[in-house]
Amino acid sequence: MSLIPAALATATALGVAGVPAGLILPQRVRGALVGSLTAGVGVAGGTAGVAALGGGRFSASAPGLLPLAGAHFAVDALSGLFMAVAGAVVAAVAVYGIGYVAGHGSHGLGSRGAQAVLPLFALTLLLVPAAAAVSTFLLLWELMALTSLLLVLAEHRARPAVREAAVWYAVMTHLGLVLLLAGLSVYAAQAGGETFAALRSGSGAMSPTVRGLVFVLTATAFTSKAGLVPLHAWLPRAHPEAPSAVSALMSAAMVNLGVYGLVRVGFDLLGGGPAWWWLLVMAMGGLSAVYGILQAAMASDLKRLLAYSTSENMGLVVLGVGAAGLFAHAGDKALAGLVLAAALLHVVNHSAFKSLLFGAAGSVLRATGERNLDLLGGLRARMPITAGLFALGALGAVALPPGNGFVSEWLLLQSMIHGLAVPGVTTAIVLPLAVAVIALSAGLAAAVFVKALGVGFFARPRTAQAAAAQESPLLMLAGMALLAALCTALALVPGLLGDGLDRAVAAVGFAGMHPVSGGGLRVRLDEVSASLSPLWVVVALTVALGAVTAATRWASRRQRRRMNARLWDCGGGAPTPRMAYTATSFAEPLQRVFDDVLAPEQDVDVTPVRESAYLVERVAFRNRVPDRIEHRLYRPVLDFLAAAGQSARRLAGGSVHAYLGYGFFGLVALLVVLVVGW
């Protein structure tokens, strides 16, 4: 029982020790030492998480640690799940980061500032799920946002785009914080206490309107953190511009905490709610799933593609969370537990494959200096291990067997399909649509990752940078190998999670359905059953593959030698790499199919030669797929703000007296209101 506090204390000590280490140490040893400390934070935090998943519980208060309220911590299985995931990702990414920093010198992630912040960021990722009071939670939440913001900014000297991305991120994450602050403050005021225990016991007495208000405010903030459409605008900006190790942490551990918050507040503290809450959540989830993956399909920037895919996967998870709320509202705790387990399993799987993918993308970026898929290609010959690891991650992301994503999407689909047992016209309409959304996003994900792998890593290099790529240093590969091992384990024996998943689900009051156990997955409800054994699928595929190879060899036993031949070039000159399909051309059919949704911008400039209008000198074609939701939703707000700012400039005339006067009048007005009010 004392394992959890000990592990948490170790993590905290290591994380805090990392700050001076990053600031003081000379550059030669900085990366290695800070990386080791961060990995230590991960291991310690992960241990605490695993212990909590194993049934351990822990709660502690430190009244003196924070002014007014004191700090409160509690760890249950739900926190444990998110801590374990974050811990594993942090540990692996920290190892990766040592290698990543080694090549960069003292710029970017290797700089003093970034190295000092990195362990702290890792620590907050682990401590946020352990917070058990509003003030503690908000403080850690904000610390997490600030540290991640600093890390996003790490490469701001190299590229101006980083600054713009950081501004977006800063604004959106703080708007989220404001909403969260408002929501939780209202909640705490109504519940008469700010510890989670007080909130939990106070939620029953609150009026439905207040409950609804609290839920909408906090859910908006949490979904924005999870990168859900339409509050996703920061995500496709910040993820590509951050150093890849940071992108991996953000995409695989930080966005998860949005889901954690949603589950914690929605189910545990508020104890569920009416159907419209969950329909709202499902609508957002479904929208992000489809819209996220569509934008990923259009992206040719590798890291942007991965960022949008995060949006999609979080959408699927939140779709599951919403369904759980819907089922719980209808009174079917068993189904709610099943679908929530599926959603949490997908969180775990997504973290594993997405951190691996971001790691591999970072390797590519490091080796070529290029993120644009259209300018890569042929990397499998020059970076075979990275290419193999990316392929493994992509297999998880496309949700096909034998990848790990398939396991959780299978469970998610099963629980949706069997959700029809819940009576009510809402479920009957929502669930088929949810199944269609999951299926469409899975299908599009297949196209997306075929594009990323096929265009980025296969065929021949399109540019000199891609041709000169070299394999990453050993530590980066080791970090990715850890994540790959995690992906493989989750894909083959999801039973490893077993009871932990059940405990996490039970922590919010749903029935554990033991969907994941031993050799595979089993869904058993009153009238339905289904099972999946990933290991069996792999064995069957391997056996079949062996049989096919052997049979082919036997059938062509008077075998001629395998010949190398030049590519078939239709008899003309050898096809150059520039003739190969690019990411943009690969995505073109999908762009046309989803024309109405994406609204791509295309224009063609034809420049005729001077002598005749009929002879063309140059044709320029531009194709851009802007984020339409962002354009429609954010542009007007930004324009309004800009206009408001312009008119507000009149107030700021430059006179110090006027500024002081504003403060004075404000104070007096406030006092007057207070007097009149009482």
Next chain:
Amino acid sequence: MSESLFTQLLDLACGAFLLAAVVVLWRRELAAIVRLFALQGVALAVIALLLGLHEDRWGLLVVAVGIGALRAGLLPYLIRRALAAFVAERDGGLTRHGGSEEARETQPLVNVAASLLTAAALTLLAYAVARPLVELDPTPATRALPVGLAVVLIGFFVLVTRRRALAQVVGFLLLDNGITATAFLAASGVPLIVELGVSFDVLLAVLVLQLLTVRVREAFGTTDIDDLRELHD
């Protein structure tokens, strides 16, 4: 007729009824659309026939025969004749738009894939709306009520989004079919005399519309309804 057989057949007829409306959205050829409309008329007649047989109401059988004759026979015949007139005129080759455009719904206001998805949404809406009604009196007939409602909505949708006047006429007729089916399924039919009156009205409406489209066509050379906006000025 046994209860389960009746339910089965009624479900099948309703399914065909709905499917015909959906496929109208799918096809571009006006000739095919008219054929589908005729098919839907047959399905409607079968629904009436089944209800009449099941509830031993011989009046409904008469209505069924009447519906079959009107909606699967006469109306499609009239529309087809109008269509043939357009196509024949096309051969004169004097018109501004090609005749093949007259015979096809080439550019509906909402593209076909989106129309189909909209139809899915409308059907779901119909089911959701009709749910309370069904629960009042859950018989096989009322359970199929949403089908009628869905066809009403789809008919309206066709009316809104199709450009060709004849496609719009079909949309109008789909709407009417839907209303009739809803009436049958909800209350096992309206009185005979009302049904006859409505049918007569529809017939008149179609004749008037047919005349109008011919006139429009003669005056403007096309039946693209959007072109009528020019009249506004």
Next chain:
Amino acid sequence: MVGYTAIVLQVGAVVAGAPLLTGLMRQTRARLEGRAGAGVLQPWRDVRKLLRKEPITPVGTGPAFRWAPPLLVATSLVLAVLVPLVSTDTPVRARADLILVVSLLALGTLALALAGLDTGTAFGGMGASREMTIAALVEPTILVAVFALSIPAGSTNLPVIVAGAADQPARLTSPAGLLAIAALAVAVLAESGRLPVDNPSTHLELTMVHEAMVLEYAGPDLALVEFGAQLRLTVLLGLLASLFAPWGIATGASLTAVLLALLLVVLKVMVLGMALAAAEVFWAKLRLFRVPELLAGSFLLALLAVTASYFLGAEGGGAR
């Protein structure tokens, strides 16, 4: 023991019969076109000849190109084991999940698309791009149809669905059943690359979908690609036959029932194949950008099947 026999028989029949089915379909088409045709054995001759030819590795291709054809055949073979064509009472019955079947199909498609991109030729990329576009759009249709099928059975387990349908034929003639058949049939056409989605016998690169990806394969690799496509078609038609005409499928441990079921399923697949070949004579290939309309239509049918089975399903314990 009978269960294992059933599986061996089924896989044997699928492997031996897949090229014959293609031969039968080509022969049917030839007869309808007034030609004599090359005979049903021709695809087997093709495979035999290709296996004897020289294998070629184009310069610049990698493992994806090398391993895609065996993987395609391997996924199809696993499908041939899983899908209950002959008996619903086999040792793998607990594993034959419909979602898994759909995913394995997609895995084969994905492997070949990667191989197409791996060549780095314009046509390979074009084929891969088109194939993945279609595959992405088929997925919702096929899974919602799966949803519709699983409602009356209460499971996505294939043998359970098939056995349930064999017990209660009324499930099949209900609107839900019929709509699901139609939706799944369209999805099968798209998955197996037949008209009107893709023309397997086209010679024009610009109209190709599947063929464009495999233009670089020669000899034994090509034999595997063609054999894999034939296996897929056979398994998919067999799946359709089992789902919608399950009569005669063995449900118990009787060897005679298994043998009879084998005979029946061969007949059913032959009839389906000939019907498809005959229908293809009447169809033209759709423009690539009309395919989404077709798939949207079939998605609509699948969705209607779900709603119909929920709302209309008065009997059979469909809706609750």
Next chain:
Amino acid sequence: MGLLRKIRDTGRVAEPAPPRPEGEQLSATQEFGGSVQVRCVDAGSCNGCEIEIAGAFNPVYDAERYGARLVASPRHADVALVTGPVTRNMAEPLRRTVAAMPEPRLVVAVGDCAINCGEFAGGYGVEGAVCDVVPVDLAVPGCPPRPDEIVAALRRVTGR
């Protein structure tokens, strides 16, 4: 339904198969075993031979019944049907096409032009006959050869 009636009324149009053509068997025929994939290469022909080749694969002559099939890539092909005198621009593509075909492979020269440049002999753009560019295994003379002659040549390759 018009097409259905057409099919019924037309029936079979393929002519009865003539007896198997004479001539010694080609070495590759044994390996092909009755299945031959054909890739056509127009090396500079006047398109007369192309029309006759198309005729050989039409329903009347139906070369497909002997196991020959047209394919879209030389990688899939066993036989290259080459027509026309080889022009300078087509010499290299022809060599590459034949080189792209996996062994065993055959080259069939169709038409007089392919055999000896025919009318175009000595033309400024003509590189030479097909046999000057790639080794030819079988020749079908005629200007243009009749479809049944092309079919007979293909039958010698397929051995059926």
